[in-house]
Amino acid sequence: MKKKERQQKVIDEVSINRKVSSSYLSEKLNVSEDTIRRDIKELDNKGLITKVHGGAISNIQKLYHYNEDVIYNRESKIRIAQKAISLLEDNMVIIISGGTTNLMLAKLLPKNLKLTVFTYSLPLAMQLTEHPLVETIFIGGKIYKNSMVTIGIDVIQYLSKIRADVCFMGVSGLDVESGITDEGYEVSLIKKAMIDASDKIVFLTTSNKLNVRHSYDVCSLKQIDTIVTDLDITDPSLNPYISAGVSLI
Structure with missing residues (x-):
């Protein structure tokens, strides 16, 4: 699975569940937790999700402008x-x-x-x-x-x-x-x-x-x-x- 596709799946899972753990995403996407943690950090830096201890939460409802x-x-x-x-x-x-x-x-x-x-x-x-x-x-x-x-x-x-x-x-x-x-x-x-x-x-x-x-x-x-x-x-x-x-x- 390519990085862009994997990160989109991370965003989708966070959007559906509002809060997900790194271990859940690791198992769901069949990649290591280290990979998931790097994805979460990168997506957090872009403002697409919010990194929290042990996983990520959705910040979709707090976006002021449309972001596809x-x-x-x-x-x-x-x-x-x-x-x-x-x-x-x-x-x-x-x-x-x-x-x-x-x-x-x-x-x-x-x-x-x-x-x-x-x-x-x-x-x-x-x-x-x-x-x-x-x-x-x-x-x-x-x-x-x-x-x-x-x-x-x-x-x-x-x-x-x-x-x-x-x-x-x-x-x-x-x-x-x-x-x-x-x-x-x-x-x-x-x-x-x-x-x-x-x-x-x-x-x-x-x-x-x-x-x-x-x-x-x-x-x-x-x-x-x-x-x-x-x-x-x-x-x-x-x-x-x-x-x-x-x-x-």
């Missing part, structure tokens, strides 16, 4: 973003929530596409500055440091005053019975406000978040216009959602 090297499951998210772009037209007003899948969407937006974008995600807003025809409105408020998004009543009140054509929402968990759920209470409230502020709701989700339920409700399947996944719509794992009447691409 730390995107776990990157190819799947590229596929999702490319599908989602097909739903956009010039002069649309859209809302985009946080998350690395939406960061990929922001990165891949065509440079000739003219949009107005509202977002409460600081990394996403910074990524959008690279698109000359996108007018970006960052919704200010108290910054939730774990995911670099703004939270609080100010964000909800701001959203109540706008009307968007489409909302592109990141997903923490999606289940046929529970619908969309989130890990954080305040973020779930803001996502509900985004839904209320939009004419069309599009959820972007990688397949590993299907059939997952978290503590806080966001919306039911009936409130969703479209779900965009990395899977082909003929994949059997999507059958329960198709049976429930969800539009998938």
